[in-house]
Amino acid sequence: MFSGHRRGRRVILPALALFVLVYPMQQRIVKDPHYPSEYNQPIVNIREGGTVAIMAMLGGFRPLVANLLWLKADQYWHSGASGWWRIVGILQTICEMDPHFIDAWSTFGWHCAWNIYADAPDQDKPRWIQAGIDVYKRGIYFNPNRYELWKDLAWLYHDKIRDYQSAIPIWKETLKRPDCPIYVRHMLAHCYENTWQVDKAIAVWKDCLRRDKRDYVARSAVDWWNEQTASKARTNTELLRILDRENRIRKSRRLPLAEQPFSIR
Amino acid sequence: MRSIFVIARNTVADALSRIVLQIILIFGLLFLVIGFFFTFMTPGEEDKMLKDLGLTAITVFGLVMAIFMGVSLIQPEVERRTVYAVLAKPVRRLEFMLGKYLGAVLVLLLSVAIMGVVLVGALYLKQQVWNPGLLVALIGTFFSLMIMTALVMMISTFASSLMAVVCGFLFWSIGYSQIYIKQLAEHADNQASKYLLVVMNTILPNFSTLDIRPAVVDGAIIPMGLIAWMVAYGLLYTTIVIALAAVLFYEREL
Amino acid sequence: MASETLAASGIRGSVVEAQGLTKIYRSFFGGTGVLALNKLDLDVKQGETFGIVGPNGSGKTTCLKLLLGLIYPTGGSARLFGRKVGDMRARRLIGYMPEAPYFYDYLTGEQLLRYFAQFFDLSGAQQKARINDLLNMVGMTERRHMLLRHYSRGMLQRIGLAQALLNEPQLLILDEPTSGLDPVGAYQIRSLITDLKQRGATIILCSHLLNEVEHLCDRVAVLYRGNLKACGTMEELLPPASEVVLVAEGVNAQAQDKLRQMGAYVAPADGLTRIAAPVARAQEVLNLVQADGGILHELRRPRPTLEEVFMSMIREEAE
Numbered sequence: 001m002f003s004g005h006r007r008g009r010r011v012i013l014p015a016l017a018l019f020v021l022v023y024p025m026q027q028r029i030v031k032d033p034h035y036p037s038e039y040n041q042p043i044v045n046i047r048e049g050g051t052v053a054i055m056a057m058l059g060g061f062r063p064l065v066a067n068l069l070w071l072k073a074d075q076y077w078h079s080g081a082s083g084w085w086r087i088v089g090i091l092q093t094i095c096e097m098d099p100h101f102i103d104a105w106s107t108f109g110w111h112c113a114w115n116i117y118a119d120a121p122d123q124d125k126p127r128w129i130q131a132g133i134d135v136y137k138r139g140i141y142f143n144p145n146r147y148e149l150w151k152d153l154a155w156l157y158h159d160k161i162r163d164y165q166s167a168i169p170i171w172k173e174t175l176k177r178p179d180c181p182i183y184v185r186h187m188l189a190h191c192y193e194n195t196w197q198v199d200k201a202i203a204v205w206k207d208c209l210r211r212d213k214r215d216y217v218a219r220s221a222v223d224w225w226n227e228q229t230a231s232k233a234r235t236n237t238e239l240l241r242i243l244d245r246e247n248r249i250r251k252s253r254r255l256p257l258a259e260q261p262f263s264i265r
Numbered sequence: 266m267r268s269i270f271v272i273a274r275n276t277v278a279d280a281l282s283r284i285v286l287q288i289i290l291i292f293g294l295l296f297l298v299i300g301f302f303f304t305f306m307t308p309g310e311e312d313k314m315l316k317d318l319g320l321t322a323i324t325v326f327g328l329v330m331a332i333f334m335g336v337s338l339i340q341p342e343v344e345r346r347t348v349y350a351v352l353a354k355p356v357r358r359l360e361f362m363l364g365k366y367l368g369a370v371l372v373l374l375l376s377v378a379i380m381g382v383v384l385v386g387a388l389y390l391k392q393q394v395w396n397p398g399l400l401v402a403l404i405g406t407f408f409s410l411m412i413m414t415a416l417v418m419m420i421s422t423f424a425s426s427l428m429a430v431v432c433g434f435l436f437w438s439i440g441y442s443q444i445y446i447k448q449l450a451e452h453a454d455n456q457a458s459k460y461l462l463v464v465m466n467t468i469l470p471n472f473s474t475l476d477i478r479p480a481v482v483d484g485a486i487i488p489m490g491l492i493a494w495m496v497a498y499g500l501l502y503t504t505i506v507i508a509l510a511a512v513l514f515y516e517r518e519l
Numbered sequence: 520m521a522s523e524t525l526a527a528s529g530i531r532g533s534v535v536e537a538q539g540l541t542k543i544y545r546s547f548f549g550g551t552g553v554l555a556l557n558k559l560d561l562d563v564k565q566g567e568t569f570g571i572v573g574p575n576g577s578g579k580t581t582c583l584k585l586l587l588g589l590i591y592p593t594g595g596s597a598r599l600f601g602r603k604v605g606d607m608r609a610r611r612l613i614g615y616m617p618e619a620p621y622f623y624d625y626l627t628g629e630q631l632l633r634y635f636a637q638f639f640d641l642s643g644a645q646q647k648a649r650i651n652d653l654l655n656m657v658g659m660t661e662r663r664h665m666l667l668r669h670y671s672r673g674m675l676q677r678i679g680l681a682q683a684l685l686n687e688p689q690l691l692i693l694d695e696p697t698s699g700l701d702p703v704g705a706y707q708i709r710s711l712i713t714d715l716k717q718r719g720a721t722i723i724l725c726s727h728l729l730n731e732v733e734h735l736c737d738r739v740a741v742l743y744r745g746n747l748k749a750c751g752t753m754e755e756l757l758p759p760a761s762e763v764v765l766v767a768e769g770v771n772a773q774a775q776d777k778l779r780q781m782g783a784y785v786a787p788a789d790g791l792t793r794i795a796a797p798v799a800r801a802q803e804v805l806n807l808v809q810a811d812g813g814i815l816h817e818l819r820r821p822r823p824t825l826e827e828v829f830m831s832m833i834r835e836e837a838e
């Protein structure tokens with residue numbers, strides 16, 4: 001087959017030998033903590049997108065396909081309840097294709113735990129709550145330093161499930177993330193109030209005020225608690241009646257969660 | 266050595282004179298700019314979408330350019346017999362090939378740089394924020410395109426231009442499907458299949474290794490160490506492909 | 520300027536040597552293949568103009584490509600200036616004009632020459648001077664700034680010749696230099712080749728135009744279907760005829776009869792008499808014609824053309 005000049009053949013073996021270096025070098029790169037390895041995971045559950053999405057995915061255009069599917073999701077969003085169920089598949093595909101698409105994770109979790117929950121039969125409702133939790137947790141796994149998904153998860157426990165005790169550590173984690181908005185600390189304080197950890201609630205309110213003296217919500221809360229707890233030495237029962245009358249706290253409700261949740265990767 | 270730079274300069278001049286390449290670049294720039302006239306939903310989403318769209322456009326048009334350049338380096342010279350006059354001079358085949366490749370790489374670098382600057386400029390006009398950090402993502406893209414040009418050039422030393430183009434696009438897809446090959450290797454039934462897939466995983470290009478666009482769009486700071494490793498991988502793989510291309514070119518009867 | 524000399528190369532007189540040079544073109548998967556050149560022996564001396572002739576497919580271009588290292592021999596070997604084919608030191612001494620040259624059409628004539636000049640050890644000033652001289656020599660000075668894509672075939676041939684002469688080569692290889700040219704263009708190229716020959720260049724001229732080769736070359740190799748049919752000087756290849764031809768006026772019938780008796784062939788026509796006689800009796804014939812009062816118009820000893828010799832070789836081969 002190769003019948004020509006032999007000069008070039010001297011290079012074959014050294015060139016092939018260099019391949020020995022290729023694999024370790026690849027591994028060094030993909031194992032680097034700064035390397036976006038989440039985009040290097042195989043996608044096995046493509047719910048939506050079709051052939052074009054697969055082709056684009058194979059061409060290294062996963063984020064672009066995710067964006068286009070996002071636009072498609074918006075289209076279904078406005079088509080009413082019949083489109084809501086299709087959106088679940090699209091959002092799942094988007095999150096798999098682009099694990100750093102925060103808005104997609106946020107919308108997906110919210111959609112499961114609020115919208116689909118409302119539409120689902122009663123026996124399925126707990127599973128959709130759990131689905132929402134799983135989505136947020138998965139999103140946090142890929143984006144541990146983004147406050148948005150921690151905040152969404154905390155809010156799910158706080159507002160939907162009304163499991164304030166479980167929400168407290170999640171709010172605390174949210175506060176550790178950069179760019180966390182001011183109201184997250186307020187929510188933590190409310191959680192302490194709702195679980196009757198008044199001292200901690202007051203401490204949080206005061207901390208809010210210390211960080212921003214113009215925080216009128218914190219100012220109002222601190223003043224109210226100072227008024228209730230200082231010098232008048234009211235009993236806990238009396239305080240509870242006041243708090244209840246003033247709608248200051250919400251009792252925990254604890255929506256039931258599914259024993260066999262949906263598997264949302 | 267001087268011959269390499271002489272041929273490279275000629276290759277750059279040849280490429281810049283070609284209407285096809287100019288059209289590809291213009292379309293790339295238009296595509297970059299046109300996305301900025303549309304408004305996407307919330308500002309947060311818009312920022313991500315514009316950056317994704319821009320970087321993808323540069324990759325796509327850069328890929329087309331890389332394949333076109335790779336195909337037009339050796340085969341047309343042989344078909345039109347312009348190579349005879351050059352190789353009759355004191356120019357080695359390796360020098361000729363390296364000169365052609367270097368010229369193609371320079372054209373790619375120029376094109377990617379122009380498109381990158383236009384992207385950063387368009388983002389500034391839209392958002393009044395400078396994002397020069399986006400250009401870091403293009404380093405990986407550029408080295409991927411370098412590997413592509415080398416692969417297509419290697420194929421074109423012994424196959425037709427059409428086959429080289431088709432193989433080029435196949436290599437690109439394979440380069441982004443390595444994760445699936447690796448998964449297949451992990452779940453292979455027998456040892457022979459496993460080893461074969463591992464060998465394929467090593468020999469075939471892995472463009473995912475050089476792709477940091479999503480991280481850059483997400484605002485991640487990529488350390489120079491990682492970039493250095495990516496550059497080293499790109500150069501190593503390119504060197505191997507060029508060496509194999511040289512063997513094939515030396516074997517070729519002109 | 521090429522610095523190698525033949526004395527330094529250690530070979531006296533031979534610029535090109537080929538022994539048993541063979542080329543078989545095989546397909547990718549092997550197989551019997553096509554025999555393009557079969558055990559060719561060549562020896563081109565310094566300063567001679569050597570022609571390689573043959574019909575299409577005879578192996579002429581294959582031979583040139585083997586000498587230039589563009590293709591590789593299946594058997595045999597060749598040396599240029601005593602060095603192996605492909606040696607850069609030998610390559611620096613060669614100028615090559617390919618058949619129907621095609622160059623980078625986005626360049627002008629001058630830019631093309633400057634591009635090729637950069638491959639040699641010439642300074643900027645030397646390159647400039649050399650390019651000016653060559654453009655003048657090939658008559659392209661006025662069109663130096665014209666893009667090659669607008670060049671006619673003849674202009675491309677001339678630029679092709681110019682680029683082959685950039686390094687003042689000691690060996691000039693020309694492949695079909697007048698191919699496709701009109702008579703004026705062909706004449707101009709031939710004049711240039713003659714001029715180079717007179718300057719002492721060693722030239723290998725490859726052509727299927729036999730009359731051109733016959734006039735320009737000192738020695739010729741005749742190829743047919745890859746085989747060397749004949750090789751030698753014009754005198755060796757084209758022996759003069761064994762008879763003389765006279766054309767005379769006023770040869771009467773009596774004289775004509777006497778000439779026939781001497782064994783000559785006599786053919787009167789239009790007042791003139793054409794006489795063909797064996798060389799040995801040429802003087803006798805001349806004396807008889809003059810004694811008879813005939814006026815001699817023409818006396819010559821014809822020899823066959825290269826084309827005639829070549830066609831007879833082909834016919835023999837076919838039989």
